[in-house]
Amino acid sequence: MxxxxxxxxxxxxxxxxxxxxxxxxxxxxxxxxxxxxxxxxxxxxxxxxxxxxxxxxxxxxxxxxxxxxxxxxxxxxxxxxxxCQQDAPSWIYSYSAQEEEACNLGHNIPPCIDRAGMLKQAMENLSRHPEQLNQMMLYHDPQGLDAHRNVVARWLQAKSLNIDPERMHFTSGGQHAAQLILSAFCRQGDTVLVEQVTYPGFLSLARQQQVNVKPVALDHEGIIPASLEAACRQHQPRMLYCTPTLQNPTTATMSEQRRRDILAICRQYQLLLVEDDVNGLLPQQRPAPMVNLDPEQVIHIGGLSKCLAPGLRLGYIQVPLNLQQRLNTALHNHSLMISPLLTGLACELIHKGDADRVLQDIHHDINQRQQLVEQYLGDFAIQHTQDSFHVWLTLPDYWRLSDFVSAAEQQGVIIKSAEMFTPPGGTIPPAVRLAISAPVTHSKLEQGLLILAELLKKDPMNDFPL
Ligand SMILES: Cc1ncc(COP(=O)(O)O)c(C=O)c1O
The missing domain is CATH 1.10.10.10 (Winged helix-like DNA-binding domain superfamily/Winged helix DNA-binding domain)
Structure with missing residues (x-):
C-alpha cells in the first residue's frame, strides 16, 4: 500500500x-x-x-x-x-480489434500499429516548454513555423526528397494540398489530366471545383508518354495530376527514365505536373522524386498519413517559385494556417526517431501481408509490390465487376471496384483494389484473401441452376 x-x-x-x-x-x-x-x-x-x-x-x-x-x-x-476509477470519459473514441466483423479491404490506411505510447511521450515533451506552447497558441504565417518546417524538411531530405524548408507549406494532409492546388491554380472549366484510373479523392475534388478531368493511358510503369502527348494536343490542359510512386490503385511506379520523359512533355506543353507523393516514403528504394528532377515544373504534395498516422492530418506542399505567393494566399483564405500544435507534435515524433520506427514497423508488417497475398492470390492477375498497402486485381473474364464486388461483400469482404477510380467517361477496367493494410490482424486478412481466392476460382455462370 x-x-x-x-x-x-x-x-x-x-x-x-x-x-x-x-x-x-x-x-x-x-x-x-x-x-x-x-x-x-x-x-x-x-x-x-x-x-x-x-x-x-x-x-x-x-x-x-x-x-x-x-x-x-x-x-x-x-x-x-x-x-478514483480512471474510466475513459464518454468522448474518448474506443475501438477494439474484436469489433471488426467484416474483412474490410476498402481503406488505404497504414496497418494498425500502436502509436499511443509515443504520442503520449511526444505530448509530454511538448508540455515541458510552456513558452513555446504559448507561442503555438498564436496566429502565424500560413507557411507554418520556420523551426517546424526545418525539422520536417530535413527529415524528408534524409530520405532523398529535395524539399526546401524555405519553400514548403504545411497542409492538413495530401487531400487538403490537392484542394489548395485546384483552388489556387485552376479555374472553373479548366482541364486537368489524370491517370486512367486514379485516386477517387482527387476526382471528387475536381467535380466540386467544376474542373474537367481527362484520362491518360497507363502501363506497368504508369503514364504512357505518347498518350500524354496526345492528350496535351487534344485538350490544352492546365495540369497533370499523377502518383508516380506506388500509384493508387495500380501500384505502378515510374522508372527514372519514364519520369524524365513525362517531365519533358510537360515542359514542352507548359503543363504543371502535380506529383502526389503520399505513398512516396513507403518503398525501401525508389527512383528520384519528380520534384528533385525539376522543381520549377512540379507541384509536390506529400504527408504523414501513410507513413505515420492519418489521424495526425499533416501534409506538405512545395510549388514552383513563381506560384509561391498564390499558394500562400490560398492557404490563408482556406484556414489561415495549420495548427502549430500539430506541426510541433509531428516534429517531436520525427526528432525522437518515433516516425522512423513506425515506418520500419510498417515496412515489416506490409511485407508480411504481401507474402500472404502471394500465397493466396499468386495464381491470379495481381499487380502489387512488397511495399504497397494495396493490390490491383484484374478479374478472370467470367466474372462481371459488379457481381464480383457484391459476391465478396455477401461473404463479408469489402473491396473497391475499378469504377470508383475511373474518371467520368473513361473505360472501366475489370479490376478491383484490395487495401490489404486495413484489416487489424493478419488472420482477418488471411480469412478475406481465402474467400476471394475461392470466389475467383468459381465461374458464376456455372452456379446457376438449370
Ligand atoms: C493518392 C492519394 N493521395 C492523397 C490521399 C489523401 O491523403 P491524406 O490523408 O494525406 O489527405 C490519399 C489517401 O488515400 C491517396 O491515396
Missing amino acids: TIMNIVLTPSTEDHKAEPLYRQIADAIEHQIASGELPGGHKLPTHRALADQLKVTVGTVTRAYAEAERRELVEARVGAGTFV
Missing part, C-alpha cells in the same frame, strides 16, 4: 522548491497516469505516508486534499483514501 518513488525536493537558500504537499499530489498524479497506481488502489494512511516521507501529517492531509480536488482520489469515511 506504500506509494513508491516519491522523492521530495526541499527548499534551500538558493532554490525555492514547490510546496511539499503539491509535490506529493503531483507524484500521485504521475503514478496514476503511468498505471503504477490503478483505480481502486488504497493509499497509505496519512500517518504512514508522513513517516515514509519524513513530513508532517498535516502536509500529507493537504496533499490528499489537493489530489481529491484534482479528482484523482476519493476519501471514504472510515475506510481511507482510494484512487
Whole structure:
C-alpha cells in the first residue's frame, strides 16, 4: 500500500522548491497516469505516508486534499483514501480489434500499429516548454513555423526528397494540398489530366471545383508518354495530376527514365505536373522524386498519413517559385494556417526517431501481408509490390465487376471496384483494389484473401441452376 518513488525536493537558500504537499499530489498524479497506481488502489494512511516521507501529517492531509480536488482520489469515511476509477470519459473514441466483423479491404490506411505510447511521450515533451506552447497558441504565417518546417524538411531530405524548408507549406494532409492546388491554380472549366484510373479523392475534388478531368493511358510503369502527348494536343490542359510512386490503385511506379520523359512533355506543353507523393516514403528504394528532377515544373504534395498516422492530418506542399505567393494566399483564405500544435507534435515524433520506427514497423508488417497475398492470390492477375498497402486485381473474364464486388461483400469482404477510380467517361477496367493494410490482424486478412481466392476460382455462370 506504500506509494513508491516519491522523492521530495526541499527548499534551500538558493532554490525555492514547490510546496511539499503539491509535490506529493503531483507524484500521485504521475503514478496514476503511468498505471503504477490503478483505480481502486488504497493509499497509505496519512500517518504512514508522513513517516515514509519524513513530513508532517498535516502536509500529507493537504496533499490528499489537493489530489481529491484534482479528482484523482476519493476519501471514504472510515475506510481511507482510494484512487478514483480512471474510466475513459464518454468522448474518448474506443475501438477494439474484436469489433471488426467484416474483412474490410476498402481503406488505404497504414496497418494498425500502436502509436499511443509515443504520442503520449511526444505530448509530454511538448508540455515541458510552456513558452513555446504559448507561442503555438498564436496566429502565424500560413507557411507554418520556420523551426517546424526545418525539422520536417530535413527529415524528408534524409530520405532523398529535395524539399526546401524555405519553400514548403504545411497542409492538413495530401487531400487538403490537392484542394489548395485546384483552388489556387485552376479555374472553373479548366482541364486537368489524370491517370486512367486514379485516386477517387482527387476526382471528387475536381467535380466540386467544376474542373474537367481527362484520362491518360497507363502501363506497368504508369503514364504512357505518347498518350500524354496526345492528350496535351487534344485538350490544352492546365495540369497533370499523377502518383508516380506506388500509384493508387495500380501500384505502378515510374522508372527514372519514364519520369524524365513525362517531365519533358510537360515542359514542352507548359503543363504543371502535380506529383502526389503520399505513398512516396513507403518503398525501401525508389527512383528520384519528380520534384528533385525539376522543381520549377512540379507541384509536390506529400504527408504523414501513410507513413505515420492519418489521424495526425499533416501534409506538405512545395510549388514552383513563381506560384509561391498564390499558394500562400490560398492557404490563408482556406484556414489561415495549420495548427502549430500539430506541426510541433509531428516534429517531436520525427526528432525522437518515433516516425522512423513506425515506418520500419510498417515496412515489416506490409511485407508480411504481401507474402500472404502471394500465397493466396499468386495464381491470379495481381499487380502489387512488397511495399504497397494495396493490390490491383484484374478479374478472370467470367466474372462481371459488379457481381464480383457484391459476391465478396455477401461473404463479408469489402473491396473497391475499378469504377470508383475511373474518371467520368473513361473505360472501366475489370479490376478491383484490395487495401490489404486495413484489416487489424493478419488472420482477418488471411480469412478475406481465402474467400476471394475461392470466389475467383468459381465461374458464376456455372452456379446457376438449370
Ligand atoms: C493518392 C492519394 N493521395 C492523397 C490521399 C489523401 O491523403 P491524406 O490523408 O494525406 O489527405 C490519399 C489517401 O488515400 C491517396 O491515396
